[in-house]
Amino acid sequence: MDGLSEAEIRVLHEALDDEYKAWAIYDQVIADFGEVRPFSNIREAEARHIQALLGxxxxxxxxxxxxxxxxxxxxxxxxxxxxxxxxxxEVANAELYDRLLGATRRPDILVVLRNLQAASQQRHLPAFQRCANGGAGGCGRGGGRGRGRQHS
Incomplete structure (x- = not known):
């Protein structure tokens, strides 16, 4: 299991392109509206996702x-x-990762893809849902970097 198949190479490129696009969108939102949550926190997460794929x-x-x-x-x-x-x-992202996960059996790739999908569904999606619904802690300016407790 040394070299990647063409399908696995496409999986990595598609995942990276999706993470690149998400980072660029969230960066544009920050450029347009300032350092607002959840975009500032999630942009940082997307940068970490890109680094995981680059590995x-x-x-x-x-x-x-x-x-x-x-x-x-x-x-x-x-x-x-x-x-x-x-x-x-983020809903579309879950569907993308469901499809990509079916295209490889390599444990190292599966771990990264599952981690990215979990971050999207367990952290990013709920944050955007709170923001879209106007919930406490959903949107707004924040000095924090998303690693401490959120205050309502």
């Missing part, structure tokens, strides 16, 4: 594509609209 690219000797998304992503008229789009994106 797999390095392990398998794959060339790393540049992020094609900055400056090419949708912009939103309001923070509310951005949060609603975040919900839809």
């Amino acid at each position: 797999l690219f390095a392990r398998y000797g794959l060339a790393v594509p540049d992020n094609p998304w900055p400056g090419k992503v949708e912009r939103y008229a309001s923070l509310q609209a951005a949060c609603e789009a975040g919900v839809a994106a």
